Amino acid sequence: MTATPDRSDLAPSYDRPAITTGIVHIGVGGFHRAHQAMYVDRLMRDGSAPGGPQETRLDWGICGVGLLPGDTRMRDALASQDHTYTLTLKHPDGRHESTVIGSIHDYLFAPDDPEAVLSLMAAPTTRIVSLTVTEGGYNIDDATGAFRTETPGAVHDAAHPREPTTAFGYIVEAMRRRRAAGITPFTVMSCDNLPGNGRIARTAVVSQAAMSDPELAGWIEEHVAFPNCMVDRITPQTTPEDIAELRSDLGIQDAWPVVCEPFTQWVLEDDFPAGRPPFERVGVQMVEDVVPYELMKLRLLNASHQGLGHWGRLLGMTYGHEAAGDADVAAWVRAFLEREALPRLLPVPGIDLAEYVDTLFERFTNASIADTLERLAFFGPSGMPKFVLPTVRDNLAAGGPIRLGAALCAAWSLGVLGTDENGDPIPVADDLRPLAERQEAGDETAFIANEEIFGDLAENERFRTTYLEELAALRSQGARARMRELVAEA
Secondary structure (H helix, E strand, O other), rough: EEEOOOOOOOOOOHHHHHEEEEEEEEEEOOOHHHHHHHHHHHHHHHHOOEEEEEHHHHHHHEEEEEEEEHHHHHHHHOOOOOOOOEEEEEOOOOEEEEEEEEOEEEEEEEHOOHHHHHHHHOOOOOEEEEEOOHHHHOOOOOOOOOOOOHHHHHHHHHHOOOOOOOOHHHHHHHHHHHHHHHOOOOOOEEOOOOOOOOHHHHHHHHHHOOOOOOHHHHHHHHHOOOOEEEEOOOOOOOOOOHHHHHHHHHOOOOOEEEEOOOOOOEEEEOOOOOOOOHHHHOOOOEEEOHHHHHHHHHHHHHHHHHHHHHHHOOOOOHHHHHHHHHHHHHHHHHHHHHHHHHHHHOOOOOHHHHHHHHHHHHOOOOOOOOOEEEHHHHHHHHHHHHOOHHHHHHHHHOOOOHHHHHHHHHHHHHHOEEEEOOOEEEEOOOOOHHHHHHHHHOOOOOOOOOHHOOOOHHOOOHHHHHHHHHHHHHHOOOHHHHHHHHHOOO
């Protein structure tokens, strides 16, 4: 006999009907449910959390918001099981640890009822609006750091600010209403995996406001908090096998469960003028400056993922643990981290960076997670400029080594062609193939001339020369031989 998560033996024991919305979250996906919602659920399970007459731990319930047509699937899945879902931690030894998360107590699909979303965001009880809208969802030009004012969503929301369609349009209109009513502005908390996520969210919101109401934009700039944070938990896409396993092993019929690794980390700037949950009670590191932690994670973990993805796909691999368990790929990734990335990092309070790298490989080789290289490579166009190329730029400025970073760019360009070194197809993960084909046709710098990704790197003689050398070496030697030679060049 099966039961939905809310009716299973693992359902939370706290009083879910008593939950009220303190957090509105835009972009409910797997990562949000494995990370932020999980932390809030921990808090609600913590009987020692604040419980006075003015505030209880149940005042921080999450109402999810979907903006895109595809979000109807999440709306329907959550609605069918009272907005609960099962979170399963997959341990390296094969053990699975499941719990039912109950911190999301409502979900609104904005196109169905925009006013309901705006009213909730404008309510005094909403003190945080959080975001996981993907790296590309902030509408920021990577080369300039400016908000793209010409995109259809931005143009629409500027022309019709009372009828928003984008996350930032909704935030701006909600802020206008709160300002007019004399209500303290909520904190905007980006939880996306990108450097300076709070700063980028500020740029997006202020820029969107400035397109229709410069005075409001100035008020937001002065009065609204946008804390930066670093988030970390490997969360692969849920598969039909995950759903079937949950049903057979635990008798839980979950329309959209979440699986993830046991490791989790959240480092968050403590800047919440409207109040916040006592996150520190449940393992969140509340700090004054996130930057050292952020750079550590982005330039070590996320850069490693790019290395595993692009080298592994060239060699015909499918999963992250395959690539991490391959001696040559692992040696190359370690060499890149140790020679090029680590020397450009700031000290991180309380963390031994060499030990952190060792921990990464323990996580990467967790076969239970079965994270696909296609998923990792999908983030190439948005991830490489944030995870790998900043290290290349820093080393160019400091006169440091760049060869391994340039080689990774070359490997990426060959993988984009869609065929691995065994002659088998590589699943499409981005739309850069036309540039790679131009490169193959003789325009050798076509790939790195893409300014949206590489900025002006193609004009840097040292980078351009090194890239072309590595491209030629890869073509003549093949990926495995070239990786071995690069590692041996220490």
